[in-house]
Amino acid sequence: MSSDLYREQLLDHYHNPENFGVLPDADVDVEMDNPTCGDVVHMTARLDAEGRITAVMFEGQGCVVSMASASMFTEMAVGKTPEEVAAMGLADIEAMMGGVRLSMGRVKCATLPLNALKLGLKEAGKL
Amino acid sequence: MALDVEAIRREFPIFERKIHGKRLVFLDSAASSQKPRAVIAAMTRVYTHSYANVHRGLYALAEEATEAYEGARVKLARFINAPDPAEVIYVRNATEGLNLVAYSWGIEHIHAGDRIVITEMEHHANLVPWQQLALRQGAELAYVPVTNDGRLDLAALPPLLADGRTKLVACSVMSNVLGTLPPVTQVAELAHAAGALVVMDAAQAAPHQPVDVQALGPDFLAISGHKLCGPGMGILWGRGELLDAMPPFLYGGDMIRTVKRYQSKWNDLPHKFEAGTPPIAEAVGLGAAVDFLGAIGMEAIHAHEQELLAYALPRLAEVPGIHILGPGLGERGGVVSFWLEAAHPHDIAALLDEDGICIRAGHHCAQPLHERFGIPASARASFYLYNDKEDVDALVAGLHRVVKILGR
Numbered sequence: 001m002s003s004d005l006y007r008e009q010l011l012d013h014y015h016n017p018e019n020f021g022v023l024p025d026a027d028v029d030v031e032m033d034n035p036t037c038g039d040v041v042h043m044t045a046r047l048d049a050e051g052r053i054t055a056v057m058f059e060g061q062g063c064v065v066s067m068a069s070a071s072m073f074t075e076m077a078v079g080k081t082p083e084e085v086a087a088m089g090l091a092d093i094e095a096m097m098g099g100v101r102l103s104m105g106r107v108k109c110a111t112l113p114l115n116a117l118k119l120g121l122k123e124a125g126k127l
Numbered sequence: 128m129a130l131d132v133e134a135i136r137r138e139f140p141i142f143e144r145k146i147h148g149k150r151l152v153f154l155d156s157a158a159s160s161q162k163p164r165a166v167i168a169a170m171t172r173v174y175t176h177s178y179a180n181v182h183r184g185l186y187a188l189a190e191e192a193t194e195a196y197e198g199a200r201v202k203l204a205r206f207i208n209a210p211d212p213a214e215v216i217y218v219r220n221a222t223e224g225l226n227l228v229a230y231s232w233g234i235e236h237i238h239a240g241d242r243i244v245i246t247e248m249e250h251h252a253n254l255v256p257w258q259q260l261a262l263r264q265g266a267e268l269a270y271v272p273v274t275n276d277g278r279l280d281l282a283a284l285p286p287l288l289a290d291g292r293t294k295l296v297a298c299s300v301m302s303n304v305l306g307t308l309p310p311v312t313q314v315a316e317l318a319h320a321a322g323a324l325v326v327m328d329a330a331q332a333a334p335h336q337p338v339d340v341q342a343l344g345p346d347f348l349a350i351s352g353h354k355l356c357g358p359g360m361g362i363l364w365g366r367g368e369l370l371d372a373m374p375p376f377l378y379g380g381d382m383i384r385t386v387k388r389y390q391s392k393w394n395d396l397p398h399k400f401e402a403g404t405p406p407i408a409e410a411v412g413l414g415a416a417v418d419f420l421g422a423i424g425m426e427a428i429h430a431h432e433q434e435l436l437a438y439a440l441p442r443l444a445e446v447p448g449i450h451i452l453g454p455g456l457g458e459r460g461g462v463v464s465f466w467l468e469a470a471h472p473h474d475i476a477a478l479l480d481e482d483g484i485c486i487r488a489g490h491h492c493a494q495p496l497h498e499r500f501g502i503p504a505s506a507r508a509s510f511y512l513y514n515d516k517e518d519v520d521a522l523v524a525g526l527h528r529v530v531k532i533l534g535r
Contacts, residue, residue, distance in 0.1 A: 037489055
């Protein structure tokens with residue numbers, strides 16, 4: 001009845017997001033928005049002594065694509081180094097979201113959480 | 128219905144195609160309209176039969192092209208009831224027309240301490256040029272507010288005109304988000320009485336209702352052709368004596384009378400403002416567009432859209448968790464922006480697309496207006512002469528489906 005984008009898996013993350021909230025004592029604290037669509041995401045993350053990401057949380061508002069991507073990304077980013085996050089791109093996000101092919105108009109929504117974390121890592125001096 | 132939509136749709140080849148296997152329900156004409164055969168044929172004819180550069184050649188083909196290009200200007204002048212076709216300047220779009228006024232008239236006439244008044248419902252095209260002009264010249268920018276029901280708060284204008292510092296009032300003839308038809312004639316009367324000039328953005332109004340520059344009373348008025356069944360170009364109309372006194376906006380070929388090594392003299396109107404080779408086939412296409420619309424009648428198109436609006440508003444109001452922006456019937460045109468408690472505008476548009484329904488989602492180039500209503504974005508359905516009640520039914524059914532999928 002519905003396309004790839006609105007299938008159960010993504011809607012579950014949209015309605016019941018993982019790691020929703022603000023991480024206390026975070027090493028990374030960043031907010032990013034897509035002004036043209038009104039999506040906004042606030043990401044917080046903690047890194048261990050070796051510099052690996054140990055926890056990520058997000059809060060924000062936006063469409064199914066941006067919010068589901070943020071929810072899934074908070075799980076995917078754990079265990080990665082900042083360099084590994086920096087090397088990630090659209091293809092990784094599409095794979096993370098179950099192999100969807102995002103239309104041009106939705107790429108910015110889906111990559112917002114990734115881009116936010118990249119910016120946050122840079123601002124925190126981890127990249 | 129006031130119009131024979133079946134017959135009108137047959138004039139638009141795009142309605143022959145399917146979207147995701149479904150009938151095309153095009154409800155985004157406020158962004159850009161579809162094109163009738165008459166316009167496509169007129170432009171094809173220029174390229175296949177009468178194309179050459181205008182105002183230059185001394186051969187038959189060039190004269191034919193010039194005649195068609197200038198003939199379109201006469202049609203456009205008639206379309207807006209301009210007293211003189213020379214006051215109709217071809218531009219890229221309404222945005223460029225408004226920028227032309229801001230740069231050419233604005234920089235000479237707006238000084239530090241002056242005030243520019245615009246409204247909260249402006250499209251960025253009639254907002255950012257004035258905002259930047261004010262910043263550049265050290266002038267003040269003031270906004271006439273919009274009421275909660277999306278009407279222009281006209282009572283707020285006279286106080287902004289009282290001290291004589293206001294030199295320019297810029298106002299949309301129809302809001303591209305709220306659909307509001309503000310009392311622009313009254314705005315013009317008040318502004319003129321206070322010695323200010325009036326710029327009207329008719330990009331949204333001109334495709335849907337008669338626009339008569341002599342009745343509305345602006346000093347400048349901008350129109351986008353692509354929203355009124357034409358190609359991607361626009362026109363700026365201005366009072367002849369103002370245009371005459373203004374410096375050129377762009378310099379180059381065709382806009383000059385003589386060029387010496389260290390100085391130049393300008394061509395007459397309208398050519399002074401049309402530097403370089405213009406959009407020749409586009410102008411002819413735009414002329415064909417106003418012929419096409421004129422044959423149907425702008426009054427009839429307006430009545431048709433009012434009828435659709437009267438049918439749509441109560442049905443849309445039944446969608447759970449919907450909030451419709453803008454005033455009620457009688458004070459608005461065929462643009463309906465809304466938001467749903469259950470769904471982000473992007474998701475609304477993406478899910479409707481699966482049903483072959485095209486709507487706009489975002490801030491529709493009116494960020495300050497969305498901010499005023501406390502929302503980051505909205506969804507917008509807009510009607511035109513090729514839409515009917517079936518399209519409204521499809522939209523309403525689609526929105527019920529969106530709520531079912533995304534509601535919890």
